[in-house]
Amino acid sequence: MSNHELTTPDQIAVWERLMDLPEYQRTTPEPLLVARVLPPAARMAKALDIGCGWGRHMPWLAAMGWRVTGLDWSQAAVKHARVVLEAAGQPGAVIKGDYHRLPFRDGEFQLVVANDVLHHGRLADFKRALLEIKRVIRIGGQAIISLPSTRNMPQPFVGLWVEENTVVLDTGVEAGLPHHFFNEEELRRAAHTFRDVSIEAIVEPLPPGAKPLHAEHVNEWLWIILTG
């Protein structure tokens, strides 16, 4: 364990570089998210996409009838998500911001999605994000979040372990970024203020060309649905 400082500017600088890589310029919505999001029950209901990245989920949400807002702390992501929305001819807003302090009113959103985002930090950062999500979500609204499980962790000697199950990678394109790997029990504890919590563990094939990180490595993701 170490007290290695994870500074915000350092992390943002990594994300700005990653946005130049084709594998981060994803265009097709994540099928496991598509399977979980329903159209809005009421006209003009608002959806927030936290860590929207290149913006692949925003046109799809808008086409379903959601009034969509994307948020990302990378300027490159914000810029491209705006282009993606405009190219699709869909309305929506994209804002530069940090998931630790969501710049929105209490109860503003009926739906919050965060795909492949909220594990970038320590456990305390995730807990902070959940407090913010709970605050901005309406009563009865839903948050749909995907996170890597502890079965997806690299070996202990890879990277810099800053706390239990949190590693700052020191090799590969995501070097310098923190990754926390979750288990169901800590998730349930962290989400205890929500009215309902559902967690599903889903093992996905490794991306094309990727190899398992070690003998027990499984590309398992936890899909969490929280009711505000």
Ligand SMILES: C[S@@+](CC[C@H](N)C(=O)[O-])C[C@H]1O[C@@H](n2cnc3c(N)ncnc32)[C@H](O)[C@@H]1O
């Ligand atoms: C792996 S990408 C996922 C992008 C998108 N959700 C998708 O599924 O294509 C993670 C995104 O989260 C953003 N991100 C990471 N930490 C963040 C934070 N603290 N606040 C806002 N955005 C953050 C990054 O800039 C990046 O665009």
